[in-house]
Amino acid sequence: MLQSRSGGARRGTAAAKSAPMSIGAVLNLLRDEFPEVTISKIRFLESEGLVEPQRTPSGYRKFTAADVERLSRVLRLQRDHYLPLRVIKEQLDALDRGEEVALPGPARPPEVIDPFDAPEGDRASAAPAHHGTDGPAGAESPRAARVGRAELLAAAEAEEEQLAEWESYGLIRPGGDGGYDAEAVAIARIVADLGRHGLEPRHLRVVKASAEREAGLVEQVVAPLRRHRNPQTRAHAEATARELATLAVRLHAALVQSALKARLR
Incomplete structure (x- = not known):
């Protein structure tokens, strides 16, 4: 079953309690464990359906502690297991349905190639x-x-x-x-x-x-x-x-x- 390691985002979530957070506040929490994450990355993950923050009447994003934990899990699966977002989303959807999801075995870093040499496909x-x-x-x-x-x-x-x-x-x-x-x-x-x-x-x-x-x-x-x-x-x-x-x-x-x-x- 998917497990969350202790990390900056987890500690930050506890500190933030349950108050809605701006995307900037979320970025600060995530960067403790994921120093290279950006606001653009968070927005991209949202556009791919990995997280669905609430919106204020004026259109500003408001993230909950659960949203931060979800983002942490996505970033961790990318970093540690090199899973594509399509697979990560399937696993998160399964977890939302209450199903158990087994993580793949340890993965080695991918061969570094030019990002535009590989077929898109997805x-x-x-x-x-x-x-x-x-x-x-x-x-x-x-x-x-x-x-x-x-x-x-x-x-x-x-x-x-x-x-x-x-x-x-x-x-x-x-x-x-x-x-x-x-x-x-x-x-x-x-x-x-x-x-x-x-x-x-x-x-x-x-x-x-x-x-x-x-x-x-x-x-x-x-x-x-x-x-x-x-x-x-x-x-x-x-x-x-x-x-x-x-x-x-x-x-x-x-x-x-x-x-x-x-x-x-």
């Missing part, structure tokens, strides 16, 4: 994938997930000339072995769909430039963690990169929708 991959069957949607290694040129064209329903043009604009790049990863396949499909609406690769250069700037921002945040000697800290850098990438995509989508709404009024 947004819950904000947690680093580990070696086993509990990785994000059973993700395979990047090498195993690569496809050839013919497979990419078939997946995107595109012609060789189109792919050559996409590559000339840097929208898609083959790997050193000439194969393409899962992200390249996804990009090819999207670019092909946009082309059917009349958007050509030259129109998408601004989108690519924006994505590269966003990736640069993420790299600035996680670079100090990735240089750390502790394998768990480096693994945390990959989880943070995935989380920030998800948030950046959400922000980009929201900004585009907002801009369109203003233009189409």
Whole structure:
């Protein structure tokens, strides 16, 4: 059955008694045991349904002691067992139903790879994938997930000339072995769909430039963690990169929708 180790969040919870807490107060409690947690991380876990704080009439979050304990458990399962959020949520839901949940055996730190080399498959991959069957949607290694040129064209329903043009604009790049990863396949499909609406690769250069700037921002945040000697800290850098990438995509989508709404009024 899931057990909570004694830690900063537990001590802080007792001190906080049962009074509702702001997200800043929760952050201070959690940082005793989880020094690298951020407000962005707490909000991300909320968006993934791992915790559901109350809201004041003005929209401010108010967390209970039970919310803090729940967040502590989520962070502990990520840190100590490298479980993806999808699996953690399933376990928490089972606990809420009164079921007993057995923890997996000790896990070794995952192999540190570039966060954008692994197949997405599951947004819950904000947690680093580990070696086993509990990785994000059973993700395979990047090498195993690569496809050839013919497979990419078939997946995107595109012609060789189109792919050559996409590559000339840097929208898609083959790997050193000439194969393409899962992200390249996804990009090819999207670019092909946009082309059917009349958007050509030259129109998408601004989108690519924006994505590269966003990736640069993420790299600035996680670079100090990735240089750390502790394998768990480096693994945390990959989880943070995935989380920030998800948030950046959400922000980009929201900004585009907002801009369109203003233009189409």
